[in-house]
Amino acid sequence: MIIILMGPPASGKGTQAELISDKYNIPNLSAGKIFRDEVEKESLLGLKVKSYIELGNLVPDELTVQMIGEKLGQLNLSQGIILDGFPRTIGQTKELERLLDGKNLSVTFVFYLDVLHETLLQRLSERGREDDQEKVIQNRLQLHEKQTKPLLDFYRYKKVLRTINGNQDVHEVFAEINQFLQGYLS
Ligand code: AMP
Numbered sequence: 001m002i003i004i005l006m007g008p009p010a011s012g013k014g015t016q017a018e019l020i021s022d023k024y025n026i027p028n029l030s031a032g033k034i035f036r037d038e039v040e041k042e043s044l045l046g047l048k049v050k051s052y053i054e055l056g057n058l059v060p061d062e063l064t065v066q067m068i069g070e071k072l073g074q075l076n077l078s079q080g081i082i083l084d085g086f087p088r089t090i091g092q093t094k095e096l097e098r099l100l101d102g103k104n105l106s107v108t109f110v111f112y113l114d115v116l117h118e119t120l121l122q123r124l125s126e127r128g129r130e131d132d133q134e135k136v137i138q139n140r141l142q143l144h145e146k147q148t149k150p151l152l153d154f155y156r157y158k159k160v161l162r163t164i165n166g167n168q169d170v171h172e173v174f175a176e177i178n179q180f181l182q183g184y185l186s
Contacts, residue, residue, distance in 0.1 A: 001026060001080040001184070002105060004087070006151070007113030008144045009137065010123040011166045012173060016113065017084035019174045024181065029071055030084040035059060056136035058143055061091040068092075069099065077105055088148045108184065110155040111177055113166035117141075 003020060005013040014030055021028035035053055038046035045067065052059045068086050075081060077100075087093040100106055115123075120141065124132050131140070155161040164176045 001108040001181070002077070002100065003080070003082045004107060004110040004155075005082065005084045005113065006110055006148065007166060008115060008120055009140045010120050010127060010132075011113035011115045012170065013084045013113060015170055016111070016173060016177060017082045019170075020177065020181070021082055023178070024080070026080040026082050027075055028082040028084060029068065029086070031064060031068060031086040031088075032084075034067065034071070053131055054136070056131055056139035056143070058088060058147065061089055061095075064088075065092055065095045069095070072099065077103055087151065088144075090147075090151065090154075093151050093154060107155070107158065107160050109180060110152075110161045111180075112152055112161060112163045113173065114163050115166040119167055 001024070003026070005017050007013050014033070017028045017030060020026065032053075035046075035049050039050045039053060040046070045063070048063060049059045051057075058064075064086070068083075072081070083096075087096050096107075121137070124137050131137075152161055162177075162180050164173060166173055168176075
């Protein structure tokens with residue numbers, strides 16, 4: 001299964017990605033987490049992406065696609081993969097399609113975690129990550145609306161989009177996702 005988790009910041013992508021990964025034993029790639037780890041390590045990539053992350057901007061496609069491409073190259077994709085926070089732009093989506101096509105694979109599900117704006121603001125204010133400050137949050141939410149949400153149309157057209165009510169508690173959200181996975185596997 002090739003699973004993509006999409007949703008605004010603090011919609012619970014990372015948490016759900018981990019739950020799916022644990023239950024189904026599918027590796028999980030979080031673009032944001034990889035970038036944050038690189039920043040922490042002060043690697044060359046980390047230095048290049050630091051300011052984008054701090055300001056809540058998207059890391060340029062070139063760097064993002066290269067990083068994800070390398071990670072995917074190290075994995076045996078027939079085992080499946082969960083992509084948390086990638087793709088986020090049309091360019092990234094095209095690259096992912098090209099990469100999967102080349103391996104005769106295709107996206108199984110895109111789970112879009114739909115969460116009310118007020119809930120997101122509440123969660124973001126409580127989380128306290130470095131890029132969770134007011135101004136940065138506004139930018140991240142706007143970029144999600146403008147750059148990432150349009151991708152839903154593409155995945156809807158491909159009939160792989162499943163919209164999940166992300167306002168519920170963690171386990172209820174997972175139960176919704178799990179139903180689709182069970183349905184697919186049975
Ligand atoms: P996240 O952990 O998904 O909230 O991502 C944190 C930050 O990492 C984002 O605000 C971006 O700066 C960067 N980032 C994560 N994923 C991507 C992506 N697919 N494309 C560009 N930048 C990304």
